[in-house]
Amino acid sequence: MHVSAFPASVTDSASDTLTDPMLSSLDGVRVSYAGGVAALDEVSLLFARGEQVAIIGPSGAGKTTLLHTLGCAIRPTAGRVRVLGRDPWAMPYKALHRLRSELFIAPQSPPLPPRQRVVNAVLAGRVPQWTTWNALKSLLHPLDAGAAHHALAHFRVEDKLFLRCDRLSGGERQRVGLARLLVSKARLLLLDEPVSALDPALAKSALETLQQEAFARGATLVVGLHAVDLALARFARLIGLRSGRVAFDLPRAKVTDALLAHLYGADLGVAFQEPPSTDDARLRVTRCL
């Protein structure tokens, strides 16, 4: 079982983050929802262009809120956000909406309209680049069925191209949602549990595809993950989130079992309770793959 080395090389090359004009960052960000509970508090993070980062943490830790704040879908209550080098909340809202077309938020359960055909669901990732007229034309006759097919093929669901979305299984829906990302032109990719409905082998290959795509585009990739094993195996930098605060932000090698145990507290995952194997931690995390 190998641990792919290429994300590490991406991160290393993007180390001088502060001078990067395409930097995305959160600075002292606080997000509180109606009712006053802070979903994020005092969160400060930097994401260099091309960097690939996994965000882990127990359910309700604020992973989704963090991704949506970084994706200009939530305006922080306090603190500053920079997205691809720009301050979204200081922009006129048309410019902000143009900025949104440069990023891609993939929600955990891809919201695909049940009656929509897969080809249109995938090409929906391309509509921000289209005129409304072309978007309409594409509904009558797909403008770029080839691109949709190609994107689906990456996730081995190309045979579903002309099926309706309500004929798909949960895992197929998730992969169609990811294919939508592939046809987009986004440079900041924010994925919320992108492989939660896939079996371990598929999850690994899907994540690999996404990482290669991000690498090829020079896009920043931030992924919220439940599967700690997968995060450790495939990401050079891990951010631990707990109760809306950053518990740690470390390179993979420095993420110890003790840190993880603390991160998950009482909800300690089975993964860390098992007796330690004689091999190093790296081998253990591949157990799930």
Added chain:
Amino acid sequence: MSTVVRSVGPAPASLRDPSGPARIVWTIAAILILIPAAWLAEFNPATLMGEASLRATGQFLATFFPPALGLDFLELVARAAWKTVAIATVGTTLAVLIAIPFALIANRQLSVSALAEERMCFACAAVRTGVRWLLIALRTVPEIVWALLFVRAVGLGDAAGVIAIALTYGGMLGKVYMEILESNDARTTRALLVNGASRMQALLYGTLPVCLPELVSYTVYRWECAIRASVIMGFVGAGGLGMQMELSLKMFAGGEVLTMLAVFVALVWFADLVSAALRRWLG
């Protein structure tokens, strides 16, 4: 049955339906309210069943047979029926054209300004509220009142019926379209909007795939209603089958009335067939 009761024991007092007394009270209250209402409306079954009315009704009904089947008359009825369908169809089409832009403007789910914040911008909210009020005004006035107004304005004939249907149904369709579009799962449009799609694109790729069958099916149902409405509006001079029917009623030509009623039933049945077929095709 008895074994069940024995095993449970005697029914305790608490098994008595707690809402029973309330139901009796409300039933009595409803009857008490209805009686004065009937009296106010001068509805007296005795009048209806009185010897004079029965004889008048009987005589009129007797003239229903045989139905008028003269070739000239049938041609006249066919033309009137066709006119009724045309009034309903053109009126409904115009209503759809009125309803679509309003429904899109008033839709809150597609608001880009409300995407990341709790509230949408003041001007946008004001426009949306204004459109809602306009739609209410359009549909509050019944189509027959619009028809009376436009019969005065553009004269007797089909145009008045078409405009009346377009206005009232535009208001109704606008409101219902708005509600159908807003009942859509907001996450599908939101996922597109946060990734930079425009309002129209989010509508095309997020809302319509889900809502289109419902929108079409409601529109067809309204078209069906418009056929009925255009017959009624004929009575005030807005053209079509209703106008002919009123003439025949005035002349106590029962046979003609019966023929036209039959044609009318056939029309509605035909409209029902068309809408059922459309819905099945969209299903």
